Amino acid sequence: MNKEALKKKLFTEIYDTHWLKLYLHLLKMLDDEDDAKDVVQEVFASLWNNFDAISIHTSFTSYLYSSVRNRAINYLAHKKVVISYEKAEELRDVNFSNAPDIFLIEKELAFQINSEIDNLPPKMAAIFKKSRLENKSYREIAEELDIAENTVKKQISRALHLLRQKFIHIKYYLFFL
Known part of the structure; x- marks a missing residue:
């Protein structure tokens, strides 16, 4: 079996084993199904893209949970900025339409x-x-x-x-x- 096929087999096994657990964990944090799915998919996409370069110093499960948690934190921070920007835009639009x-x-x-x-x-x-x-x-x-x-x-x-x-x-x- 060549290196790429081995990578694909290993990745598929990791994905099948951990996707649902990570999704349910994030669902509790984000309280939104689509957001939880997006964040888990981002973690797995990053894992696939950096598969050969990743150096893990803890258990693989801990690594995945940490990755998902950190992505969720970044996602929430970004979402907060987007919401704040949208509110400012709405306020600006209201102010311009009123004056x-x-x-x-x-x-x-x-x-x-x-x-x-x-x-x-x-x-x-x-x-x-x-x-x-x-x-x-x-x-x-x-x-x-x-x-x-x-x-x-x-x-x-x-x-x-x-x-x-x-x-x-x-x-x-x-x-x-």
């Missing part, structure tokens, strides 16, 4: 922010624009303007402080939008 003028508000807010940035002292405005609009690092800005990196940091901090003071009322308005 058809949101784009006008956004445009006006951007205009006000740019206007306030332009009203900053000239050197501060230049440093702030290089940092926030051009995405330059403090070091790049300092080298370009031939000033200390600490000066750049202080100027940006001061600009943010001034802008926050100008727009403190906006965050309360946006909260209720």
